Amino acid sequence: MKIILSKLPESGWWRSGVPKYKDNPAMKKGQVPITNLLIKERDDLIKSIKKEGYEVIELDFPKQLDDKKPKHDFVFIRDPFISNQDGKAIILRAGEPARRIENQIVKKLLEQLQVNICEMPNKPGWRADGGEFFYCANNKVLFSGLQRNTRKGVDFVAEELNVNEVILLKGKGFHLDTFFTPALNKNGQIVALIVCEKILDSQSKKILSNYANDNNIPVYTIPESDALGTREQTGKFAVNALPLPGVLFRSDYFSNPVIDNQLNNLGIKIKITPTSQFQLSGGSVHCITNEL
Numbered sequence: 001m002k003i004i005l006s007k008l009p010e011s012g013w014w015r016s017g018v019p020k021y022k023d024n025p026a027m028k029k030g031q032v033p034i035t036n037l038l039i040k041e042r043d044d045l046i047k048s049i050k051k052e053g054y055e056v057i058e059l060d061f062p063k064q065l066d067d068k069k070p071k072h073d074f075v076f077i078r079d080p081f082i083s084n085q086d087g088k089a090i091i092l093r094a095g096e097p098a099r100r101i102e103n104q105i106v107k108k109l110l111e112q113l114q115v116n117i118c119e120m121p122n123k124p125g126w127r128a129d130g131g132e133f134f135y136c137a138n139n140k141v142l143f144s145g146l147q148r149n150t151r152k153g154v155d156f157v158a159e160e161l162n163v164n165e166v167i168l169l170k171g172k173g174f175h176l177d178t179f180f181t182p183a184l185n186k187n188g189q190i191v192a193l194i195v196c197e198k199i200l201d202s203q204s205k206k207i208l209s210n211y212a213n214d215n216n217i218p219v220y221t222i223p224e225s226d227a228l229g230t231r232e233q234t235g236k237f238a239v240n241a242l243p244l245p246g247v248l249f250r251s252d253y254f255s256n257p258v259i260d261n262q263l264n265n266l267g268i269k270i271k272i273t274p275t276s277q278f279q280l281s282g283g284s285v286h287c288i289t290n291e292l
Helices: 035-051 097-112 151-161 202-214 257-265
Strands: 002-006 055-059 081-083 088-091 116-119 133-136 141-145 165-169 180-184 190-195 219-221 242-244 247-250 269-272
Touching: 002 035, 035 055, 035 247, 081 097, 088 097, 088 151, 097 116, 133 180, 141 151, 141 180, 151 165, 165 202, 180 242, 190 202, 190 257, 202 219, 219 257, 257 269
Parallel strands: 002 055, 088 116, 141 165, 190 219, 247 269
Antiparallel strands: 081 088, 133 141, 180 190, 242 247
């Protein structure tokens, strides 16, 4: 498995200030990331991933998204596509219409890598963002949010990935990865689920609980401060993680240290790599990486 990241735009990331999307309370409108710290955090994440034995591929930031009216969300390379982690990429159709150009651009970039491409139909009602998914290949299960995703979008992805089960989790977070992550053992099997239940609706809590009980998987509950946070106070995005076999890359520790102790007991290595400057635009480790 390879890990994809986007390079930063030549003009600097949001040098005129971070914009604001209505459904993303974590975005710090008008704030300008500290370039040197942004670069360091990105470099440290890449080094951490490579240290665990993974090849990192850095895509050039598209020039057409770095013009007089820049669209810098491409840095969150998670969203435009999802892969089967074995050479096939599904190009998605962004929930935010302004970001659909990213889907078309990433398709061309992945084609250059000789990736097998499948594309979601460009039809009304078909929407999906990579940040709304966690695909656990060895379990053949797809976790999906339903904020920027639609059922048609989820069903298309599930069919193309040939999964055995889809777990739909609806919550107040704009993406699933703002309040949920699985953790995988060295064999790539799910051994823990981490979630901010306060963000989930009641039906989704039951769905997640039933799945965990049926598969004998522990569920660790975190507060909003470890997730997206609230409109009054942004969270620290500790749950926004890249789960790879035997390791969980995150930007911060959980408030309750017992959770990380339990994950260690399950054979999960915790790798903390801060993303404070990326979080100004509402994203963290899961958002700025993607599996291929």
